[in-house]
Amino acid sequence: MGEIILENVSKSFGQTHVIRDLSLHVAEGEFVVFVGPSGCGKSTLLRLIAGLEMVTSGHIRIDGRDMTAAAPYDRGLSMVFQSYALYPHMSVRENIAFALRTARRPEDEIRAKVAEAARMLQLEDYLDRKPAALSGGQRQRVAIGRAVVRHPSAFLFDEPLSNLDAALRGETRLEIARLHRDLAATMIYVTHDQIEAMTLADRIVVLNAGRIMQAGSPRELYERPANTFVAQFIGSPRMNLLPAAAVTGAPAGAAQVGLRPEDITLAADGPLSGRIAAIEYHGADLSAFVDCGPAGVLTVRAPGLVAPREGDGVKLAFGMAQLHAFDAVGNRI
Amino acid sequence: MNAIRWLVFAVFAFTLNFPVIATLATAFKSRAEINRNPSLWVESPTLENFVSVMTISDRLNIWAYLYNSAVAALIGAILPMVLSLPVAWAMARRGYGMRVLFPLAVNLRALPLIVFAIPLYMMYRSIGLLDTRIGLGLILAVVNLPLTLMLLVNAVNDIPKELEEAARMDGARLGRLLWRIVVPLARPAMMTAFIFGFITAWNEFLFGLMLTTRDAVPVTVGASFFFASAGGGIQWGNAAAVMTLAALPPLLIGLVMYRRLSGSMVAGAVKG
Numbered sequence: 001m002g003e004i005i006l007e008n009v010s011k012s013f014g015q016t017h018v019i020r021d022l023s024l025h026v027a028e029g030e031f032v033v034f035v036g037p038s039g040c041g042k043s044t045l046l047r048l049i050a051g052l053e054m055v056t057s058g059h060i061r062i063d064g065r066d067m068t069a070a071a072p073y074d075r076g077l078s079m080v081f082q083s084y085a086l087y088p089h090m091s092v093r094e095n096i097a098f099a100l101r102t103a104r105r106p107e108d109e110i111r112a113k114v115a116e117a118a119r120m121l122q123l124e125d126y127l128d129r130k131p132a133a134l135s136g137g138q139r140q141r142v143a144i145g146r147a148v149v150r151h152p153s154a155f156l157f158d159e160p161l162s163n164l165d166a167a168l169r170g171e172t173r174l175e176i177a178r179l180h181r182d183l184a185a186t187m188i189y190v191t192h193d194q195i196e197a198m199t200l201a202d203r204i205v206v207l208n209a210g211r212i213m214q215a216g217s218p219r220e221l222y223e224r225p226a227n228t229f230v231a232q233f234i235g236s237p238r239m240n241l242l243p244a245a246a247v248t249g250a251p252a253g254a255a256q257v258g259l260r261p262e263d264i265t266l267a268a269d270g271p272l273s274g275r276i277a278a279i280e281y282h283g284a285d286l287s288a289f290v291d292c293g294p295a296g297v298l299t300v301r302a303p304g305l306v307a308p309r310e311g312d313g314v315k316l317a318f319g320m321a322q323l324h325a326f327d328a329v330g331n332r333i
Numbered sequence: 334m335n336a337i338r339w340l341v342f343a344v345f346a347f348t349l350n351f352p353v354i355a356t357l358a359t360a361f362k363s364r365a366e367i368n369r370n371p372s373l374w375v376e377s378p379t380l381e382n383f384v385s386v387m388t389i390s391d392r393l394n395i396w397a398y399l400y401n402s403a404v405a406a407l408i409g410a411i412l413p414m415v416l417s418l419p420v421a422w423a424m425a426r427r428g429y430g431m432r433v434l435f436p437l438a439v440n441l442r443a444l445p446l447i448v449f450a451i452p453l454y455m456m457y458r459s460i461g462l463l464d465t466r467i468g469l470g471l472i473l474a475v476v477n478l479p480l481t482l483m484l485l486v487n488a489v490n491d492i493p494k495e496l497e498e499a500a501r502m503d504g505a506r507l508g509r510l511l512w513r514i515v516v517p518l519a520r521p522a523m524m525t526a527f528i529f530g531f532i533t534a535w536n537e538f539l540f541g542l543m544l545t546t547r548d549a550v551p552v553t554v555g556a557s558f559f560f561a562s563a564g565g566g567i568q569w570g571n572a573a574a575v576m577t578l579a580a581l582p583p584l585l586i587g588l589v590m591y592r593r594l595s596g597s598m599v600a601g602a603v604k605g
Contacts, residue, residue, distance in 0.1 A: 052498050073504035085495035089517040098513075099503035146503070 001063060002153040002186030003028045004049060009058035011044055011210075018044045020210040021058070026154075026188060031180050033189045033197040035233070036207035042190045043158055045207070049188065050079050050156050063153055078147030082159040084139045086131040086146075092118075093127040096145045103150075117145040120182075121175075137168045144179070154186035161196065173199060194234055198222075206230050228256065228330035237261045237287055237299045244325070246295035247271065251325040254333055258324035261287065261301040266308055270317030274298070276310050290314060359573035367569050382574035386559060395575065398555030401466055402535055403582065405551055408470025409534030410527050413481040416474075417526075421485035422515055426497070435486065442479040446539055449475075457544055466549045469541060473534040480533075481526040488522030489515060528590055532583040552579045 004026040011019040018041045026032050034042040047053040049060060051072035059068045067075045087095050096117055100110045118124045121141040131139055140160060147155055157176070161169045177200055180187050191197055197204050198218045206213040206221065206229070213233075214226040225231035225239075232238045239258045244250040248271055250257050266288065274292035281304065288300045288308055300316060308314060325333040347354070354373060361378045362370070370376060386395055423429045453472060454463075462468030492515060500514050516523070541551040556575040560567050 050502065052501070072498075072501045077502070079499070079502045081495045081499060083493065083495050085493065085499040087496060087500075087514060098500070098505075102504040102509060146499075150503075 001028060002026075003061075003063055004154060004186065004188070005059075005061040006045075006049070007059040007061070009045075009048060009060065010056045011041075011048055011053065012056045018210050019048065019055075022210070022212060024205065024212065024215065026186060029184050029186055031187045031189065031200055031202045033191060033201035033204050034207055035191055035194060035197045035204060036213075037233075038192060040207040041210040042192075042207050046079075046156050046158055046188060046190045049075075050077055051075050052079075076153045077156055078150050078152035078154075079156040079158065080140075080143045080147050080160045082162055084131070084143045084163070086139055086142055088131050091128050091130055092123060092134070092142050092145075095131070095142055096123075096149055099146065099150045113149045117149045120148065120179075121145045136164050137172060140164060140172060141175075144176075148179070148183070152185070154188065157187065157189040159191055160189075161191070161193070169196075176200065194236065198234070204234070206233055208233075224332065225258075225324065226332050228258065228326050231258045231324055231326070235260055237301065239324070240264075240296075240298045241326075242292075242295045242298065246292070247323070249320060250323065251333060253327060254325035255328040256326045256330070258326065259298070259318055259322065261299040263322035264298065264300045264316050264318045266300060266302050266306065266314050267317035268315060270315040272298070272316040274314060274316065276308055276312045276314060279308065279310055288314075290316060292316070356573045356576055359569055360577045362570060364568075364570055382570040383578070386571055386574045386578065393555075393558055395552070395555065395559075395578065398550055398552040399578070399582070401469070401545075401549050401555075402551040402553070402579075404466040405469040405473055405541075405549070406531050406534035408467065409473025409477055409537075410530035412470070412474040413478045413530060414485070414523055414526055417478065417482045417485045418516065418519070418523075419511065421482060421489050422511060425486050425489035426494075435482070439479045439483050446476065450539070450543055453540075454543060462544075464545045464547060464549050469544055469549050469551065470534075472540050472544065473537055476537065476540075477526075477530040477533055481530060484522045484526045485519060488519040492518045524590055528587055531586055535583045 004024075006022060006024045009019055009022045010017070022045070034045060036042045044053060048055050051067070051070060051074075055068060059066055061067065062075055062077070087098065090098065093114055096114045097110050100113060105113075114127070115124075118127055121144060123138070123141055123145055126134060126138060126142075131142065134142065140163075143160070160176070161172055164172060173196060176187075176189075180200075189196070189200060201218055203215060204218055204221050205215040208229055214221060214230045216224075216226075218234075221230055221234045225234060228241060232241065239260050241256050241258050244254040244257050247257050272292050272295055274290040274295070276288050277291045277297060278289045280287040280289075283304055285301055285304050288302055290298045290300055292298055298316065302308065327333055358373045358375055359367060360382055361375050361380070363377065363379045363381060366376060389396065420430075424431050424435055449472075457463045457468055462471070496514055496518070497510060500510050505513065535551075536553060537551070538553045541554040545551065545554065552575075556572070556579050559571045559575045
């Protein structure tokens with residue numbers, strides 16, 4: 001239960017092409033995260049899978065059945081919205097039970113399932129409250145509870161943590177990971193936050209302008225980005241890209257080479273030299289922005305203990321194995 | 334400072350409500366006192382005007398007029414809501430008729446009602462709706478439709494789209510979506526529409542005068558019968574008493590339901 005296959009899916013709103021001929025196979029029980037810059041089509045793609053938007057062309061199969069034209073409910077999926085979208089006039093209990101009531105399930109089954117969801121999400125003390133009387137984190141848990149009770153074949157999350165503050169976001173992230181482990185259900189999760197993507201995903205799908213740039217495990221994307229877009233999108237601070245000519249010993253045929261800030265060290269000797277233009281101190285580490293002349297400004301991530309100063313001349317050292325080589329159009333060599 | 338503020342307030346309230354106060358005072362004066370004492374102060378208050386008005390005679394029956402008004406006003410206030418809600422949803426969510434039908438319907442309100450009078454009279458006569466409470470209620474519903482539609486279109490627009498999407502994910506088809514999500518969330522607007530609709534319908538005079546003769550006479554028209562009820566000049570006391578009685582129902586409805594108008598229904602739906 002929970003295999004989702006997209007075949008050549010396209011979506012246009014008038015002349016605007018949001019999703020372009022996109023194919024993807026989400027395996028049963030997999031946690032897939034869609035990431036990309038805003039406007040890349042990740043939310044639209046999720047809404048196409050949910051059935052809240054209809055595809056312009058292509059097919060959507062869920063558990064082997066063609067669901068391209070099916071109504072949202074018939075697809076057997078649950079969705080958690082960015083804005084929670086709780087029914088404000090209903091209590092938490094009624095919110096969670098709404099889908100079951102709509103499906104005309106017997107009352108004792110509804111009671112049991114609501115109780116189970118409330119226990120799982122620690123909502124037992126709030127069941128009779130209205131959403132307005134809950135905190136942001138509690139509302140998000142109710143939204144998740146509403147999705148859980150239906151035992152859907154897959155969960156869809158549309159930026160579910162973006163309205164929470166940083167501390168709560170970390171907590172809820174763990175909770176979603178635990179939920180995925182406990183339920184072993186397929187989950188598709190949209191975010192623009194790459195930390196969420198890296199920590200939660202079995203597989204990350206990086207989207208740009210309605211196309212898949214790369215799909216792979218977080219490690220794959222980080223260690224072997226398929227192109228400069230993914231290379232710069234995954235990882236923080238983002239990867240330095242410099243002309244291959246600026247690095248002696250760059251692979252043959254490479255037009256650009258990429259170096260992650262954490263792979264560069266400030267050293268007594270190295271192949272690149274420059275002057276520190278600015279420093280951002282983060283506590284555990286710091287980012288030094290080193291102006292290397294023709295190679296451009298490179299970001300270097302150094303331990304917070306070392307104390308370089310702005311204006312210092314420095315040498316940059318790195319291992320050749322850490323070099324990512326890209327051709328003229330930006331694809332990995 | 335505060336004293337001045339209250340004084341200004343009192344003067345204003347008195348001035349604005351002078352006609353109401355004068356009517357009320359007159360209603361409690363005897364016939365002799367009305368002729369003698371034009372002031373607002375009632376020397377010997379009496380209920381004789383009310384007794385006289387409430388007494389059913391073969392020609393006049395205040396209770397029947399009140400009942401007719403109540404039935405017609407309820408039809409005139411509730412029917413437009415029932416009709417408008419699905420239309421408002423289709424207009425707000427699907428955009429149907431937003432370009433032509435909606436402005437047309439809303440602007441209907443600007444036409445003088447008398448324009449409809451003659452064709453309506455003939456239509457009503459041919460289908461037997463003349464002098465019936467339903468017939469009067471139906472035309473009052475038409476009068477109230479534009480405002481109700483406008484209020485409900487705005488109310489549906491104010492409901493976050495995600496709520497409806499969540500309901501659709503939860504399996505709600507259109508009927509359940511409207512009944513369990515849209516109607517409860519549009520309740521303040523529906524209350525407003527009901528109160529304004531009821532008051533408009535209750536106070537309507539023109540169609541009451543034209544379309545009824547005996548069985549379905551509303552209180553606005555019926556009240557005018559009392560002015561000369563005893564023959565020989567205008568009965569100011571009776572007139573004041575009947576006006577006071579006729580003004581009470583909409584006033585009470587407004588007071589009772591006003592509290593329900595306030596407060597947003599969608600608090601806590603979206604965002605933190």
